[in-house]
Each structure stands twice: as structure tokens, then as C-alpha cells.
Amino acid sequence: MKNYNSLIFEISQPGRTAYSLPKNDVDTVELNEELPSHLLRSEEPELPEISELQLMRHYTALSNKNFGVETGFYPLGSCTMKYNPKRNEVAAKMSGFSAIHPLQPTNTTQGALQLMYELQEDLKEVTGMDAMTLQPAAGAQGEWTGLLILKAYHAKNGEGEQRKKILIPDSAHGTNPASAVVAGFDVVEIKSNERGTVDIEALKAAVGDDTAGLMLTNPNTLGLFEKDIAEMAEIIHDAGGLLYYDGANANAILGKSTPGMMGFDVVHLNLHKTFSTPHGGGGPGSGPVGVKLHLEPFLPVPRVEKEGDRYVVSSDYPDAIGRVKGYWGNFGVNVRAYSYIRTMGPEGLKQVSESAVLHANYLKSRLEPYFKTPYPQYCMHEFVLSGSNLKKHDVRTLDIAKRLLDFGIYAPTVYFPLIVEEALMIEPTETEPKEMLDEFADAMIQIVKEAEESPELLREAPHDKSVRRMDEVTASRKPVVVYQK
Amino acid sequence: MAANKEAFLYTKEHEWIEVKGETVVRIGITDYAVDQLGDIVFVDLPETDSEFIAEEEFATVESVKSTSEIYAPVSGSIQSVNSRLEDEPEVLNESPFEDGWLVEIESPEPFSQEGLLSYEEYQNYLSELED
Numbered sequence: 053m054k055n056y057n058s059l060i061f062e063i064s065q066p067g068r069t070a071y072s073l074p075k076n077d078v079d080t081v082e083l084n085e086e087l088p089s090h091l092l093r094s095e096e097p098e099l100p101e102i103s104e105l106q107l108m109r110h111y112t113a114l115s116n117k118n119f120g121v122e123t124g125f126y127p128l129g130s131c132t133m134k135y136n137p138k139r140n141e142v143a144a145k146m147s148g149f150s151a152i153h154p155l156q157p158t159n160t161t162q163g164a165l166q167l168m169y170e171l172q173e174d175l176k177e178v179t180g181m182d183a184m185t186l187q188p189a190a191g192a193q194g195e196w197t198g199l200l201i202l203k204a205y206h207a208k209n210g211e212g213e214q215r216k217k218i219l220i221p222d223s224a225h226g227t228n229p230a231s232a233v234v235a236g237f238d239v240v241e242i243k244s245n246e247r248g249t250v251d252i253e254a255l256k257a258a259v260g261d262d263t264a265g266l267m268l269t270n271p272n273t274l275g276l277f278e279k280d281i282a283e284m285a286e287i288i289h290d291a292g293g294l295l296y297y298d299g300a301n302a303n304a305i306l307g308k309s310t311p312g313m314m315g316f317d318v319v320h321l322n323l324h325k326t327f328s329t330p331h332g333g334g335g336p337g338s339g340p341v342g343v344k345l346h347l348e349p350f351l352p353v354p355r356v357e358k359e360g361d362r363y364v365v366s367s368d369y370p371d372a373i374g375r376v377k378g379y380w381g382n383f384g385v386n387v388r389a390y391s392y393i394r395t396m397g398p399e400g401l402k403q404v405s406e407s408a409v410l411h412a413n414y415l416k417s418r419l420e421p422y423f424k425t426p427y428p429q430y431c432m433h434e435f436v437l438s439g440s441n442l443k444k445h446d447v448r449t450l451d452i453a454k455r456l457l458d459f460g461i462y463a464p465t466v467y468f469p470l471i472v473e474e475a476l477m478i479e480p481t482e483t484e485p486k487e488m489l490d491e492f493a494d495a496m497i498q499i500v501k502e503a504e505e506s507p508e509l510l511r512e513a514p515h516d517k518s519v520r521r522m523d524e525v526t527a528s529r530k531p532v533v534v535y536q537k
Numbered sequence: 538m539a540a541n542k543e544a545f546l547y548t549k550e551h552e553w554i555e556v557k558g559e560t561v562v563r564i565g566i567t568d569y570a571v572d573q574l575g576d577i578v579f580v581d582l583p584e585t586d587s588e589f590i591a592e593e594e595f596a597t598v599e600s601v602k603s604t605s606e607i608y609a610p611v612s613g614s615i616q617s618v619n620s621r622l623e624d625e626p627e628v629l630n631e632s633p634f635e636d637g638w639l640v641e642i643e644s645p646e647p648f649s650q651e652g653l654l655s656y657e658e659y660q661n662y663l664s665e666l667e668d
Contacts, residue, residue, distance in 0.1 A: 466602075467602040470603055524601045528579070529578045
């Protein structure tokens with residue numbers, strides 16, 4: 053079944069079924085007598101007709117094509133594809149968490165509320181914030197929530213109309229400008245300097261009484277720590293703006309620094325990255341948002357609070373931006389993150405970041421001689437190489453990425469960040485053994501040699517996959533999104 | 538007719554500007570920009586008559602690699618757009634200086650070259666980037 057690539061519709065045979073229904077023992081109803089004609093479909097739905105065994109083979113074949121961190125190395129930059137410990141799953145399956153309903157009386161769900169409350173407390177500690185919401189479903193929704201809080205703050209101060217601009221460095225994740233626009237702001241791009249960090253002079257030139265805030269990832273997407281963060285915070289705060297921390301790269305700073313310490317006012321975390329919950333097709337995510345005290349009134353409702361030794365739910369916050377997600381967000385994901393935090397403990401989390409940074413620097417030092425390294429300084433949890441030195445062999449970064457698949461390794465993030473030509477963004481994470489880091493480095497070095505000796509090996513990769521190169525151009529220009537016979 | 542690239546003006550954001558009249562300029566992106574982007578799959582152009590100030594984002598070019606904003610090199614209103622790119626974005630790959638032009642902008646004031654690069658200056662800038 054390795055080369056099986058059929059759609060389920062393509063293996064359909066008229067009349068074949070994977071079910072047998074019991075004999076109908078109720079009266080048959082004629083739908084066209086009961087419902088108006090515009091609610092009735094005129095054609096039979098086109099459903100696949102296959103046997104149960106075919107059905108099982110079809111989906112088992114698809115599942116065998118999956119690639120995940122449990123099948124191989126997954127160094128996808130800025131995505132923190134770490135191993136997700138199985139004990140998290142055990143916790144999430146406990147009936148007190150998995151078999152409850154969010155509308156149950158709170159005296160029957162005290163354990164779940166306690167978990168949410170304690171997770172909020174833990175995340176406050178991790179981020180240096182004063183209050184937390186667990187509602188946002190993932191990172192980008194966290195960004196949007198944080199920006200709405202920032203907007204509500206300026207509106208409350210009578211500056212809602214005046215402060216329309218969000219400053220975002222050119223190294224930022226693409227979700228930052230997208231979230232800012234969706235939240236109703238105008239985006240101003242701030243250039244990076246030749247060291248790969250924010251250009252302070254450009255920031256000073258852009259800031260003003262129309263500044264709503266700055267969105268920043270620290271370490272940034274180049275894996276570099278923004279060492280001028282204290283000065284940047286001062287520049288933004290002096291102008292009356294606020295600082296937003298994109299927590300996508302929080303895996304680099306656990307127990308070492310906090311966004312609160314750096315001067316940030318609003319933070320989101322990606323529990324599915326830093327706190328080991330499944331993602332990348334296995335989602336869903338969770339993007340809690342934390343704020344400093346001056347922004348607490350605007351946090352979403354409802355909130356979980358502790359009264360004596362009881363946990364209660366309150367929505368009595370007139371300045372709150374409202375609800376951003378149904379019920380309590382992705383609760384099951386939050387249970388897994390809680391399990392991870394309590395398993396690791398403060399020392400364990402610190403070790404996570406130390407190992408993540410060590411692994412990235414080890415790989416960087418092994419690969420530096422073979423690629424262009426735009427920023428030579430030590431990196432944090434990830435680093436960016438440029439494949440531009442292979443252009444002379446008519447080989448692009450895309451070809452390197454495709455060739456890596458032949459080695460059973462998932463390709464790193466490519467062509468991002470945008471400020472590095474032919475970028476390869478590599479994040480090994482702390483959970484990989486040294487042997488795997490070496491295997492990856494050896495594969496990359498071999499690929500560079502192949503580029504010199506037999507570049508067509510790269511240009512035609514992958515060689516052993518059931519699907520070779522996709523025609524991405526036609527797929528994007530003339531997409532066919534519905535099955536057609 | 539081949540475009541007279543040497544008479545065009547350029548920006549460091551890899552746009553070219555062709556002066557069509559005292560207040561009208563045609564704008565596109567350079568072959569370098571197109572080469573960096575790779576195969577272009579979608580071009581989002583503004584409405585005719587919409588107004589932009591210099592350095593404001595006015596169009597989006599999407600390739601298989603990334604999505605890039607295009608910034609207005611001059612202030613003014615959109616006089617015409619190259620609507621062919623809506624259905625045939627590949628024209629931008631094939632002919633960035635000619636058939637792949639993006640928009641024509643009419644400025645309220647006579648066109649000024651201030652802050653823009655000549656052909657020679659742009660070529661020098663490109664060779665700096667290659668280093």
C-alpha cells in the first residue's frame with residue numbers, strides 16, 4: 053500500500069457498503085410532504101461506497117503516511133516540535149476531565165476549575181505576568197486577544213482613535229501583522245539591523261503619539277535574543293504605547309527570564325509548543341494570554357477565581373473584552389500542559405531551555421562551515437542558515453528540504469524569516485538525543501556534498517516517497533478544492 | 538516593445554517606476570524581486586481611484602514561497618491597474634518590466650525623483666546585496 057494514493061471516492065463501487073442497518077421498525081416518512089422544497093436536495097449525495105475492509109485499509113494507509121515527532125526528527129523552526137510525554141495523555145483521559153460538561157454546576161467540577169486556576173498561576177510565574185486567561189484556542193488567537201486588550205486599554209484612556217499603529221519588526225512571524233490588521237490596527241514594519249535584531253534608531257523614528265504598541269518575539273525568529281529589550285520597552289512606554297510578547301519562542305527562556313522582566317505588558321504562550329501538547333496536524337493548540345495589572349480589567353470573561361478553598365466562575369468585569377472562545381478554550385490541551393509543568397517542575401523547565409539552547413548551538417556549530425551563516429553570534433533555541441552558497445550549483449533551499457525527506461527527516465522551516473535569503477530555520481528542541489543531532493548534521497553535510505557533485509539528486513528529490521514533487525504552482529494558481537469525477 | 542529599463546527609477550524595495558507623464562507613473566517590481574519570490578501565484582491589486590500615500594502598502598504579491606507587500610513609491614490615486622495579473626499571475630514572472638506592470642498612479646503634484654535610485658544606482662545596490 054506504499055504507493056496507494058487514491059481518494060476514497062476513486063475506490064467506490066455502486067452498491068457496496070460497510071454497514072448493515074437493522075430492519076426499519078418505524079413508519080417511513082416522505083420528506084417532501086414534511087419539508088418545504090428548498091430544504092430538500094434534488095440529487096443524491098455522492099458518497100463513497102466501499103466495504104469495511106477497504107475503509108480500514110484506506111485510512112490505515114493514510115495514517116502510515118503520517119510523519120510526526122514519533123516517526124522521526126522534526127526540526128521545524130519556531131514550531132518547537134518536542135516530544136509530547138504520554139503521561140499528559142493519561143491525565144487528559146481521566147474522567148474528571150474528559151467526561152464533564154462546561155455547563156455542569158461548578159460544585160461538581162471543582163477539580164477541573166482547580167486545574168485551570170493552578171495552570172493560570174503557573175503560567176503567571178513563567179511569564180512574569182499578573183493575570184491570565186486560558187481561553188484563546190492557539191497562538192494567533194492569543195495575539196488577537198492580546199491586541200483587543202491593548203485596544204480596550206487605549207480606548208479607556210480616551211486614546212482609542214489616536215493610537216492606531218502597531219510596530220512589528222521585519223523578522224516577525226507572519227501572524228503578527230495579520231492579527232494586528234484583524235484587530236483593527238495599522239501595521240508599521242521596523243527594520244532589523246545587520247546583527248539581526250531590532251534597529252533601535254528605526255524604532256525611535258517610528259514611535260509617536262499614534263503608537264498603540266510593539267509586537268515582539270524574544271528570542272526573535274532568527275533565534276537571537278533581543279538584548280536591547282529594556283531600552284526598547286522604555287522607548288515604547290515613554291511614547292504611551294504597550295509591549296506585546298509573542299511567546300512562540302518561549303522554549304528558550306523558561307526559568308531564565310520572563311517577558312514581565314523584559315518590560316512586556318501582554319503575553320501569549322503557545323502551550324502546544326513550549327508545554328508539550330500535540331500539534332502540527334495533531335492539534336488543537338492553546339494560546340493563553342497574560343497581562344500586567346493595569347490590563348487585568350480587560351481580560352476576557354468568564355474567569356476562574358478562588359474564594360476560600362472553593363473555585364468559582366465570575367463574569368462581573370464591565371471593562372472585559374468579552375468572550376473569545378466557547379466555554380473554556382481547548383480544555384483538554386490545557387490539562388496536558390498542566391501535567392507537563394507539574395511533571396517537570398521549576399528546575400526541570402529551566403533544564404528544558406538550557407538543553408534546547410545547547411542543542412541548537414551544537415547543530416549550528418557543526419553546520420556553519422557548510423552554509424552561509426548570516427548571523428555568527430551564539431543562538432538561542434533555534435538558528436537560521438542560508439542556502440544561498442549552493443545557488444552556484446543551481447540548487448535552492450527547497451531542494452535541500454526535499455532531499456532531507458529521503459533521509460527520513462522532516463525538513464526545517466524554509467524561506468522564513470523573510471530577511472534571510474534562501475533561509476533554513478532549524479529548531480532541534482531539547483528532547484532529541486545527541487545521536488539524532490549528529491545524524492541530522494551528517495545528512496545536511498552529505499547533501500551539501502551532493503549539491504557539488506550531483507546536484508540533480510537534490511533537484512529531483514524526494515526519491516523514495518509515494519508522492520514526489522508536488523506541482524505547487526498549478527495547485528496555487530488553479531486550485532481544485534472539490535472532488536471532481 | 539522592450540522596456541527602457543535604464544530610464545526607469547528604482548527603490549530599495551525592488552520596485553521600478555516608469556515616468557509616463559508629468560504626474561503619472563507606472564509601477565512594477567524588478568526581475569530581482571521576481572527571482573527572489575519564485576513562482577508567483579496571486580497578485581492582489583488595489584481598486585482604481587483608491588488613494589495611497591508614499592510608503593503605504595498598496596498591493597500584495599503571493600508566491601509559492603511567501604507573500605510580500607508592495608509599497609507605494611509615490612503618493613497619489615490609482616489611475617489604472619494591470620487586471621491581466623488577476624487571472625495570469627505568471628505574467629509577472631515572465632515579463633516583470635513590461636506586461637507584468639502593476640499599477641499607474643497619478644500624483645497631485647509633479648513627479649519628483651527624490652529618494653529614488655537611478656538604474657545604475659540600483660545595479661550597484663544589487664551587487665552590494667550579493668556580497
